[in-house]
Amino acid sequence: MNEDTNPASNTGANQEGNKNTEPKKDFAAPNIPAQLLKPYDPTEVEPRVQKQERESGFYNPDVCIKEGITKPDAPIYSIILPPPNVTGTLHMGHALGFTTQDIIIRYKRMKGFRTLWIPGTDHAAIATQSMVEKNIQKAEGKSRHDLGREELLKRVGEFAQQSRDTIVSQLQTLGASIDWSREAFTLDEERNFAVRTVFKKMYDDGLIYKKNRVINWDPKGQTTISDDELVYEDRKAKFYTFKYSKDFPIAISTTRPETKLGDVAVAVNPEDPRYKEFIGKEYSMDFCGAPIKIKIVGDHEALMDFGTGAVGITPAHSMTDYQIAQRHNLPMIQVIDEKARMMIGSPDIVGKKVAEAREVVVEWLKANDLLIKEEEIDQRISTAERTGGIIEPLPKLQWFVAVNKPFKLAHSDIKGIEAGTEVTLKEIMQKAVLGGQVEITPEHFLKTYFNWIDNLNDWCISRQIWYGHRIPVWYKGEEVYCGVEAPAGASTDADADAEAGADQWVQDEDTLDTWFSSGLWSFSTMGWPKQANDPTSDFSIYHPTDLLVTAHDILFFWVARMILMTGYVLGTVPFDKVLLTGMVRDIKGRKFSKTLNNGIDPKDIAQKFGMDAGRMSLIFGTAPGTDSKIDENKIKGYKHFANKIWNVTRFILTATENFHDTVHNGIGEDNTKISFTKDDLALIEKRNEIFRSISTNIDNLKIHIASEDLYNYIWKEFADIILEDSKNIFAEAIDAGDLAENTVGGEGGASEESIAKKNSRAKFLLETLAMIVKTLHPFMPHVTQEIWSLLPAKLKTRELIMTEQWPLI
């Protein structure tokens, strides 16, 4: 398979004679590939190399084994790609993570590992649906209800497909050596089956339950969201102090007077001398047209030194109040509906939006002389991460995952948890990491991780949207059925369900939080559950995976959920190591966001500087977990670097032109056997030391240091010192050659010595060049492949450098 890839090498006759007389002018030497004589052009090379690599099939480990590149019993190395959301396109932040993964995957592949990298995309339920809904509303003025469930899903599906196509092409532009034959989608049929299977298991174990309680309602997205999907915004707000009525003994304060129509109690601190005497008393009155009944309760939650020391309790519209109400068995009165409009009160309040109702209530308080104080305070309000809607806490019947409920874990490979013992999901998340089974880099995120788990509450998993995994639960009158498949007689038509009669099974309307399916990603992409017991399945071979590379902003959303799900379902961990990357920011230090429209498309970088340069600039000098800024000057530097290696190659091939095809056999220019000089042996030793440490650093996930060492060796050591020095050696050999020719029977000794030096150095340069190109390949796959294709055939064992063996192993 070792064809001569040097297109210029068989162009026939050359003019050897010219070489020594005018060596410097003669770059167009016939032995040197024509491409090499021009500056390196990434825009031409990169797409070609990507296509060549992809079509080779070697991204797929099965092909590597079949073609003898990887041994069948080779050690395993697997990574799953964090699936990008199908809401849009990739930016340089994604590129950092993906480049990191690609570097490690290429490195491991060259080291002989059976290497798998699985791609896919995430349906990102709320984000995607709300984006499509917005587009439809804008273009056609229709809501999702105008379209119906089926039509909307069709539209969202189309959008997702387009997004997916863009993402795939972007990943290919990055040069990601990912196995496309295994591509998955969090919402495809196989993943849906995995989701249903896990849901059913959790339901049967009593870990999934349905309950009516106060949840985070997003009036804009018309759905619940989990605690983690809240984003806080600082705002100025009016803080009102007032009494419910003239006769009421205690004043309370609030920023939301309109919710007070739903108050059922006032909590005071039981130690508070001002209010002690009122505890237990009840008062009834009219408040803005709503009859309210207020009980005074003692609760330590009420702080004596805040506000008036008394809290109005609105169980239906505040998480805190809901919890206090639970403690005191208080009723819950909902006064705000799902559209954030008032449900009760006087006629000028009912139907009004909360902000308007607030004004009306304040006016009413003033008119009745009940308002005591009005001041401005700083307030944090909750908004929905995906839609930006202001969260309205509402009581709703929702599905939850119980994180503190003990259950029996049948099988366990998790250190500290014995099979068959009772554990909670929370404990699984803790112990998988505590025992070091999952290693997190940088280490300080461990504290963040445990801190989050300590404060974790039950996970609300139901969403009132249509795009997503529909909850596999069916109702018929009072009956409830949960199953992987629909019960017999259940309607399969989504829109028809709504009108189905009481004698028919009707599926739950809600869909699951997108992170429920993402949590299964490490094994749902590998054929679980259908091929779980097949020893030849990906699941049996590649799970648990070796490494997860992701940005630190989804540590809780995703990393923790994967640990939870994998621990629960399989009794093991999803990955051995987690490498958290920092966020890539724009030049002003801002996060990339759709609203700012400041995302940088990797394709633009590829156009401008070459993707290799883009990749290096993301990696170089960027410590794990540390945020970085994208800077075009930096990228430009690595474009220069690519060109540098290009020219290094040209120089070495030109300088050794006469015998670079024989050096591999140890045959020098004068047909003598080459042996290394002392100087060159020293260079080899130093070189090998540096290259070994580069390997070690990649092994330890310190690729930013590895890339720096490599860069410095190539440019500062190899090019600036060794190549410059070599010029003298080669010049001496030429002079000596001339001298020997001109002096018949003269002293050949000097000549032989300089020729021997040249031979030694030439061998060193060619071998080192091959080594440099191989070692640089994971970082800059395109330029290295192009150089590889231009190197003398005898220096290589294979056409594609990605399948060559890593140096010095």
Place this chain on the structure above:
RNA sequence: GGGCGAUUAGCUCAGUUGGUAGAGCAACUCAUUUACACUGAGAAGGUCAGGGGUUCGAGUCCCUUAUCGCCCACCA
């Protein structure tokens, strides 16, 4: 309120177990059409935020202060 991180050259940032402070970019001097101007050589530039401690020795470990950033939290 709790937790975490950052503070190193003009700018952007590296710095593994403590052992003489590093890179890129910018700026300065010089060289040169060279394998490469997508170049080379040289010089300059730092009380490693401040203070204290441990140590023979601290950018690195401990304490503390300040500033900035992030995450979490039920102060209505």
